[in-house]
Amino acid sequence: MRVLERIGLKALRQFDPEVGHGLALKALNAGLGPKTGAVTTDRLKTTLAGLELPNPVGLAAGFDKNATALHALAKTGFGFLEVGAATPRPQPGNPKPRLFRLTQDQAAINRFGFNNDGMDAIADRLAQRPAGAVIGLNLGANKDSGDKAADFAKVLTRCGPQVDFATVNVSSPNTEKLRDLQGKAALAALLAGVMEARAGLKTSIPIFLKIAPDLTAEEISEVAEVANAAGIDAIIATNTTLDRDGLHGPHKGEMGGLSGQPLFEKSTRVLAQLSGLTSLPIVGVGGVGSAAQAYEKIRAGASAVQLYTALVYGGISLANDIATGLDDLLARDGFATVADAVGSGRSDWT
Helix, strand or coil: CCHHHHHHHHHHCCCCHHHHHHHHHHHHHCCCCCCCCCCCCCCCCEEECCEEECCCEEECCCCCCCCCCHHHHCCCCCCEEEEEEECCCCECCCCCCCEEEEHHHCEEEECCCCCECCHHHHHHHHCCCCCCCCEEEEECCCCCCCCHHHHHHHHHHHHHHHCCEEEEECCCCCCCCCHHHHCHHHHHHHHHHHHHHHHCCCCCCCEEEEECCCCCHHHHHHHHHHHHHHCCCEEEECCCECCCCCCCCCCCCCCCEEEEHHHHHHHHHHHHHHHCCCCCCEEEECCCCCHHHHHHHHHHCCCEEEECCHHHHHCCCHHHHHHHHHHHHHHHCCCCCHHHHCCCCHHHHC
């Protein structure tokens, strides 16, 4: 971490977490972030669901919910970006406070509830996106929607022409009954609607499915079965967890989804199990805060990784550091490409 960045992070931690996050986005847009662009080498270049990536280290959804910092983020070390979640109509989300730092655990708990500016505003910003960046959108459902499954297709139809991929997010714990859509029959119907919407786009884009880490082995198997049959292009494993084991500090019992370091082992075991049940590429998310952890996700079966919470503690330059460190680890172990390493250590996690 750079000295100025360390000072900036210390200053941001004096604010309420949500206020601090807003200030971080403003700082990026003011030009205070990295400007080197995506880290890349021949070893780091890879393909994810047909998308050519300069490196496999992505920004997870939630950091830039409303696609307001695309140009600044495209100058950082990330190989791809995911924004959102976007819902058909704007919504304020849950009452504040709804974001809590667990500094001792290098973690966070949020219960935002898909607060966002709505698909129209987000689509307009995506239409002005930076050239050359790989950008995806997380699709969500309005809290008061009478047909949450249909909301995903609506957002895809509206925003699909402006993005390189779209993610069906049925795994946020902060929208009532959303996780119920991970059930076999409901998920199959939802994905059928989304795939129909994709067929209506002028240019087809890859569709990803984001799942929760709190699924049983049987439920993971069912998700894999539905995903394999649905014609989607990748799975993101995983979203935040409701688990609270081993946490510290005054906010450890707050309601919402837990992200960060405590999620690493649980989410990695889910992706390793999933990788044995599908040939679809998997994006590993949950507790990635170092090159070594990104490498473990890849060895467990991930074709790419994403991070967000670690940026709260490590700063935006962490993307550059992880990609550079990952290149070194791949070289150390004799892998010529990221793809060569995918799944090479899956047995360690199953």
